[in-house]
Amino acid sequence: MKTGAQRILEKYGKDKTRLMDILIDVQNEFGFIPREITVQIADELGMSEVDVDQTISFYHFFSQKPTGKYHIYLNNSAVANMMGRNDVAAAFMKELGIKFGEVTPDGLVGLFETACIGMNDQEPAAIINNQIFTRLTPFRAKEIVRDIREGKSVNDMFVQDWGDGENRSDLIKSVVSNNIRKIGPVLERTFTAGQAIDKLIKMTPEQVIEEVKKSNMRGRGGAGFPTGLKWEFGRNAKGEKKYIFCNADEGEPGTFKDRVILTERPRLLFEGMVIAGYAIGATEGILYIRHEYKYLQAHLESILQMARDANYLGKNIQGKKGFNFDIRIQFGAGAYVCGEESALIESAEGKRGEPRDRPPFPVEKGYLDMPTVVNNVETLCAVVKVVLNGGEWYKSLGTTESTGTKLLSISGDCKFPGVYEVVWGFSINDILDMVGAHSEDVQAVQVGGPSGAIIGRNEFNRILGYEDLATGGSLIIISKHRDILNDIVLNFMDFFIDESCGSCSTCRITPTLLRNKLLKILNARGVKQDIEDIVEWGKILKASRCGLGQTAANPILSSLKNFRHLYEEKIQKNKEYDCGFDLSLAVKESCQVTGRVPNI
Amino acid sequence: MSKPIVATTSLAGCFGCHMSVLDIDEKILELIELVEFNKSPIDDIKKFTKKCDIGLIEGGCCNSENVHVLKEFREHCRILVAVGECAIMGGLPAMRNGIPIEECFNEAYLNGPTVVGNDAGIIPNDPELPMILDRVYPCHEIVKIDYFLPGCPPRADLIWEALVALVTGDEMKLPYEVVKFD
C-alpha cells in the first residue's frame, strides 16, 4: 500500500498543489483513502494530517472508509426522481440487502447517493466504478447486481448499445447519449482542428480581444460577465505567469451541455483555450472537469496529444515564435461549489473548494496567486467562432443585450430532452413547442437550475436573454401532475444544504432552517407566520460570500413568489401560532425504552 | 381597580429563577402592593383559581408534566414570560439533547457513578410518572411566549424592571449590566 502511494506521490512530483490528483489516484487505486496513506501524504508533502484531511473530507467522491469493489453512486436529483429513481433505489437496496451509505458485509458493493451527475436527459442514472449507467429501471438494477455477483467488469455489464457519436469511440465506450437536438453556429459539424489557430497567429492579442469585445459576448456560465472585458483585464494584469481556466464543473442540477461539448467538440474547446491564452498572454491552460465526467478522460487526453503532435499546443505554436501554450486536465472530486470560479481555483490548488473573498479577483490574483482568467466551456467554444467569423457576425445573432447563441440543457417532462443550440430571444413557449411539451400540460419551468427561478404559465411568454430571463442554460420542465413543493423545492433545498462549503455562517445554517420551515408547512403544521419567516430569513443569505450562498434560498423564495397558493393552501387558517410540537411523537422514544404505553 | 394577577412555576429548572425573584430584597414589599399572586410556589397556591395577567415560567420542558403545566399557564395567563436560560433555551437540562434517551436512562439509573442499590436494574416506568420527552424543549417551542428574560438566573433587577413595566404598561428599561446569559 505504502509503495503504491509513494509511486503516486512521485508521479506528481510531491507537489502540494497537486493534492487533488494525488488523492484521486489513491482513491481509484485503493477504493478509499486509508488513514495511513493520509499520514504518509502529509509527511511527504510537509503538511499536517488534518491539513490533508480537510481536503479529503470536503469532496463527495473521496472516502475514508472502503467503498466496496463496486461502488454505485445513484443520482438523487429532482429530475432523476421524476423519472423513477426511487424505484431503482429500492431495487438496489433489496437486491444488495443494504441501505444507501453502506457497503455489503463481504465488501463487494457500496451503495451511495450523489447529486445531479449531468445526465438529466437520460435519468435515472448512476456512476458505477467511474462508468455511467443511464436509463435505469428496477429490472436493470437487478441485472447489474447479478452481474456484480458474477464478478463481471463494469464494461461487460452493458446490455444497451453504446451511445451516439463519440460515445461509441474506443476511448469512451459509454452508453451515454449526446441527445443533440438542435445545432447552431457554435456546435456545427464543419469545424476542423487548427482552423482558428491559423487565423489567430496572424492577429495581435489586442486584435483578438477587440474582436471578442465587438461581439458583445457575455460569459455563458450564468453570471454573464462580458468576455472581452475579462480578457482585457487579464491581458493588463501583472504577473510572471498567467493562466487560462476552463470551467467544466457543470454542477448546476439540470445542466449537461458541457458534457456534450466535451464528448463531441473538444477540439473546438481546446482551440478556444489556446485563443484565450494567446489573448491574455497565458502559457498554461487548465481544464477543470467535474469528477462525474471522468469517463471522458482518455478521450480528452488523446485529443490533447493530437493537438500537441500537430503543434496546435506546445512551443512556438504553428511556427509563431514565443507562442507557447499547453493544457492540462484537472478533475474535481464531487463538489458543486467548485463551479464558482475562485472555489474552482482553490480546488485546482489541492485545497477545499471554498470560494475566496473578492477583491482581489482571479484575474488579478488567481491560480497560485497569478492572473487567471476563468471561462465557461461554452464561452471558449464560441470565441473560436468569433475569431473565425468576426465579432460583427456574432453580434448579428441574438438580441441587443444577448448576442450569439446559447446551448440549452432541457430535461424533465418533455418528449425530447437534450441539448439545443438556439439564438437568444426564444420564449419559454417556443421552447416548449420545440421540445415536445404541451404548454397546457406544463405547470412550471425551472429556469437556470435550483439557483435560478421556477416560473409558472403566466410567464411562459418571457424571453430568454439578459434583458429578461437570464440563464446558464438549464431548463427543467415540470408537468401538471408533479407536486412542486415535495418533488422539486424540497429536493433542491436538500441539494444546497449538502453542497454548502460550510465557511459562511449564513449559508451553512440558514438553508436547513428554511428547509425545516418548508417541512413544517408540508406536514400541515404551518401558519401564516411561517411564510413570513421564510421571506425574512431568506434575505440573510444575500450576505453570503459566493453565488451558491446568495441563491441557496431561491428554490423556496422563487416558488413562494410564483406559486404562493401551494403554500397558502397548506397552512392552518384558524391558527396564529403553532410551534409544531407533537407530544405523542416527543414521548414515543422514552415510552419504547421503558416499555410504557403512552398516556396522553 | 383590582391588582394585576401573577402566576409562576418552575418546570425543568432549579428554582434559581424563583430565588432571583425573591432577591429583589425589600422591593418584595412593593411587589406585594403592586400585584396579587395566584398559582405559584411563592404563595403555595397549587391550582389556578382565576384568569391571570402575567405568568412567569422558569425551566424548559423535559417531560409530559412540564408540557401540561406550560399549556395550562398559556390558557390561564394573558402574558407569558420565559424567565431564565432553561425556559429560553433548555439550559443545562438540555445538555442531554442529541443523546439517545436509552443512553440517558442507562446513565441515570444503571451505569452512572452515583447509582447505588439498583441491583434489579430498574428504570422507573410507573404509569403515574410523567413521560420523558425525546429532548428538552425551550418553552416557546411548545406554546407562544410573549417575553424573554435571559440570565442564569436573570438578575433580580431585570425581573423587577420587567414586572413593573408589564404591570404599569411603561417601557422596559434594560441597562446593559442587567441583561446577561449567565
Added chain:
Amino acid sequence: MSQFVRFTIDGTECMASRGQYLVDAARENGVFIPTLCNYPGVKPKGSCRICTVKVNGKLMTACTTPVAEGMNIENESADINELRKSIIELLFVEGNHFCPACEKSGNCELQALAYRFRMMVPRFPFQFPNRAVDASHPRIIKDHNRCILCKRCIRVITDESGRSIFAYRKRSASVEVVVDPKLGKQLTEDLAQKAMDVCPVGSILVKEKGFHVPIGERKYDKVPIGSDIENMQSTKI
C-alpha cells in the same frame, strides 16, 4: 496617488490610509464594526459575515474589503443591524451554547455581540446538534458544542514549520474544526494559551483553567463590546 482616502460611514466623513481594510479604517475613525472571525495580524477570511456593511449599496464584508476613495459605507442602518443580529442568532442556534456553564462566559465575543445587539432569544429554532468534546490532547480541550467555525485558530496557530494544528473537516452543516492528532499532542504551553485566547468563544480551553476572573470583572460585564473603539478619541488625520 495620495496615501490617504476619504470616504463616509453612515454619512460621516472619514479618512484612512489607502488599502486598509474597512474594519480597521472604521476603527481609526472611532466607528465600531462588529467582527468575529477577524483577528489582528492574520489574513481576513470573511466567514462569519457579521461585519457585513453596504458599500455603495452593495453588501460586502468590512474585514476583507480595502477602503477606497469616495466609498459610501452603511454600517448602523436598520437593515444592517437586523442582518447582524440574525447572524448572531444563527450562530447561537447552530451549536450548543450554554453560557451559564461556559468558562469563557463574560469574555466571549459571541455572547458580547448578543448583548450589544440585545438578543433576548434567537428567532430561530435551536438545532441541538450532537457534538463531542475532544479532551484527548494533553493541554487543551476542544469543545465542538461551542465552536462557531470562524477559523481563527486554523489561521493563527501553526507549528514552527507552518503546518496547521487546527483544520476544518467535512463540509456544509457537518463542518467541524479538529485538532491534528500528532501536533495537538506537541502543543506547547504558550501555544495552548494562545489558541484559547484566539478563540472568540469557549471552544478551545486550556485544561485546568477557567473562571479565574470573578463575575462583574470580566471583559464584557459592564460595557458593551466595541465601546473602547467608540469612546476612543478619533485619530483623524
